[in-house]
Amino acid sequence: MQPGQPLINFQWIVDHLGAIWTATVQHVELTVIPVVLGFVIALALSIWAARRPIVYGPFVTLGGILYTIPSLALFAVLIPITGLSLVSAVIPLVTYTILIYLRSIVAGIRGVAPDVIEAAEGMGYTSRQRLTRVELPLAVPMMITGVRLATVTTIGLVTVASIVGGSEFGGYGQLITEGLQTLFPTKYLLGAALSVLLAMTADTLLVRFERRVTPWARARSAV
Amino acid sequence: MNELLTWLTDPANWSGTAGVPNRLLEHISMCGASVLAAMLIGLPLGLFIGHTGRFANAAINVANVGRAIPSYALLVIFLPVALSLWPDPTSALNIVPTFIAMTALAVPPILVTTWAGIRGVDRDLVEAGRGMGLTELEILRRIEVPIAIPVIVGGVRTATLQVIATATIGAILGGGGLGRFVVDGFHNPGAPAQLYAGALLVALLAIAVDGLLAIVQRALTPRALRGAIGREAAYDTAALPEASSA
Numbered sequence: 001m002q003p004g005q006p007l008i009n010f011q012w013i014v015d016h017l018g019a020i021w022t023a024t025v026q027h028v029e030l031t032v033i034p035v036v037l038g039f040v041i042a043l044a045l046s047i048w049a050a051r052r053p054i055v056y057g058p059f060v061t062l063g064g065i066l067y068t069i070p071s072l073a074l075f076a077v078l079i080p081i082t083g084l085s086l087v088s089a090v091i092p093l094v095t096y097t098i099l100i101y102l103r104s105i106v107a108g109i110r111g112v113a114p115d116v117i118e119a120a121e122g123m124g125y126t127s128r129q130r131l132t133r134v135e136l137p138l139a140v141p142m143m144i145t146g147v148r149l150a151t152v153t154t155i156g157l158v159t160v161a162s163i164v165g166g167s168e169f170g171g172y173g174q175l176i177t178e179g180l181q182t183l184f185p186t187k188y189l190l191g192a193a194l195s196v197l198l199a200m201t202a203d204t205l206l207v208r209f210e211r212r213v214t215p216w217a218r219a220r221s222a223v
Numbered sequence: 224m225n226e227l228l229t230w231l232t233d234p235a236n237w238s239g240t241a242g243v244p245n246r247l248l249e250h251i252s253m254c255g256a257s258v259l260a261a262m263l264i265g266l267p268l269g270l271f272i273g274h275t276g277r278f279a280n281a282a283i284n285v286a287n288v289g290r291a292i293p294s295y296a297l298l299v300i301f302l303p304v305a306l307s308l309w310p311d312p313t314s315a316l317n318i319v320p321t322f323i324a325m326t327a328l329a330v331p332p333i334l335v336t337t338w339a340g341i342r343g344v345d346r347d348l349v350e351a352g353r354g355m356g357l358t359e360l361e362i363l364r365r366i367e368v369p370i371a372i373p374v375i376v377g378g379v380r381t382a383t384l385q386v387i388a389t390a391t392i393g394a395i396l397g398g399g400g401l402g403r404f405v406v407d408g409f410h411n412p413g414a415p416a417q418l419y420a421g422a423l424l425v426a427l428l429a430i431a432v433d434g435l436l437a438i439v440q441r442a443l444t445p446r447a448l449r450g451a452i453g454r455e456a457a458y459d460t461a462a463l464p465e466a467s468s469a
Contacts, residue, residue: 007303068384068429070391070402073422076409156293160392163295164409176299180395185303192296199291 009186020175020190027171027198030158033090035150038097042146045098046105047131056106063099071096071157075164089161089169096157097150104146108139141214148206155199159191172198227423230416241403243424249399250428254386257322261329261382266375269337273371274363279338286331294389297324302396321393328389329382336378340371369445376440380433387429391421401425 013020049056066074074092082088112135120134162170162177170177175191178184230236237243272279301320309319344367352362368375394402404421408414441449 065426065430068388068426068433069422070388070405070425072391072402072409073405073418073425076405076418077422080415152291155291156295159293159295163392163395163406173293173295176295177395180299180302188299189303192293192300195293195296196291196300199293200288203287203291 007185008189012186013190020194023171023174023191024194024198026169027155027158027173027195030086030089030093030161030169030171031151031154031198031202034093034097034154035147037090038094038150039101039143039147041094042098042101042105046102046109047136049102050106050109050135059099059102063102066095066099071160072163075161079164084165084168086169089158089165093154093157093161097154100150100153101143101146104142104149105139108142109135111142112138141210144206144210144213148203148210151202151206152199155195155202159195171195226414226416227419230414230420231423236420246399246401246403247424247428250387250390250401250425253318253321253393253398253400254325254383254390257325257386257390258329258379258383260322260326261333262379264326265330265333265378265382266337269334269375270341270363270368273338273341274359274367276342279342283335283338286334289327290331292327294324294328295392295395297327298392298396318398320396321390321398325386325390325393329386332382332385333378336381337371337375340374340378341367343374344370370448373440373444373448376436376443380436380440383436384429384433387432388425391425401428 045059049059071092074095075089078088078091082091116134116138117130120130125133158169158171159173159176162173165174167174172191172195175194176188177191179186179188179191235242239245268282271277272282298320301323305319341363348366348370349362352366357365390400391402391405393400394406401421401424404417404424408416408418408421411417
């Protein structure tokens, strides 16, 4: 920061609304793709793994190990292979979301009360009917929990991706990284504030959605 | 892979300020201090809201909001404050913003799992304690905490893992720790081994610390409850009361 320079230069913000909008679009894009793509893949994997501890165990172990690797390094490792393209950001992001989803969806399917399963069997449901009509619908609240977690995690990870992504990817993180490099507080504080705002907005919207699709939970969650 | 081995076995990378032992020590002190600070905030608060049930909703909501905040953003938000307090960039840039951001990262999992652990204690047991004339503090100390301790330590484990992996980004601001290898390795495309070595060391440190904490978790758990301990997805699910109670 130069002496005498104000902390926030509002004129700069007004002058760069176009670039800020571009960063917004990119950040949302880089969040929505992994959140949606990861969900589709994880749903298939969860259905496969839910009743097979032999399959699920290694997934959890793999997930635990992957979580210990700093995300920054994971992004950086892919650059020489896939280049400075969106793919380099999307692959690690999708991997992280799959791990988050896998745990919550499997917990949801396994959490269905044994009585309910027995009732379904008593009614003559085949195992496929049981899955699509009983287990998956009852796992919906846990799935939405997973979506919430995946969304806020991804928004945070996208900012980190900017450190290796240069101007190619990183959304608001790009404002932070470039602002730090040029020691320009307006830019990095704006990037930080906007990414916090985006994460909170997404979380709030998903909580509303959660309440709407699971009205029974509200009555029960007397915290 | 060969480059990585060469880097890891090069004695030059194991001595001095920029050597592995010193960077490891820096990483451990930074993470240890942050997790300790987060425990000082999260544990008493979690015990209080878990035992009394008061302010639980507010505290859990704040923790959920806290979890949504990107660490990288948190890191730089405190930068101007630190710079104005300590104009000497070598001190302020290094430690304070990373410490604050990592503490903020660790409080939500510790707070939420402590609350969930205490809340999960059978209310009949608490009533029985009350009937025997135990004071509220005795109920907390002798009934609720011993039963909830595996869950509470589980929260500390989750928080510690996150902090060890995330503290890497502190190196962006010029701080030390193992993140230096990752960041410097990235800025030096000729020597990718440094980046891989940094990532590997962080992962190994995380796995080792997690193993240690697992032993602590087991040792602290009353013998009768040692049946099934694992760091389950307690935090993921406990943090979201609406879903976990459904």
